[in-house]
Amino acid sequence: xxxxxxxxxxxxxxxxxxxxxxxxxxxxxxxxxxxxxxxxxxxxxxxxxxxxxxxxxxxxxxxxxxxxxxxxxxxxxxxxxx
Numbered sequence: 147x148x149x150x151x152x153x154x155x156x157x158x159x160x161x162x163x164x165x166x167x168x169x170x171x172x173x174x175x176x177x178x179x180x181x182x183x184x185x186x187x188x189x190x191x192x193x194x195x196x197x198x199x200x201x202x203x204x205x206x207x208x209x210x211x212x213x214x215x216x217x218x219x220x221x222x223x224x225x226x227x228x
Contacts, residue, residue: 186199
């Protein structure tokens, strides 16, 4: 649970406060993600940039994206369908 949600859950708070906190949190996460491509491209020399970024990105997608349907199906089989 995020710190904001923990604080808000212990007090009576109007719904628009939840919306404001959510928007502020989304904006801060967006600001953190904006720098990521620039930082990743500076990690590798120019000749290896495509290989360095593409290999790890594709490997991550294959591992997590490829196994997600398997895990979802398995959870449904053991009774966690909702």
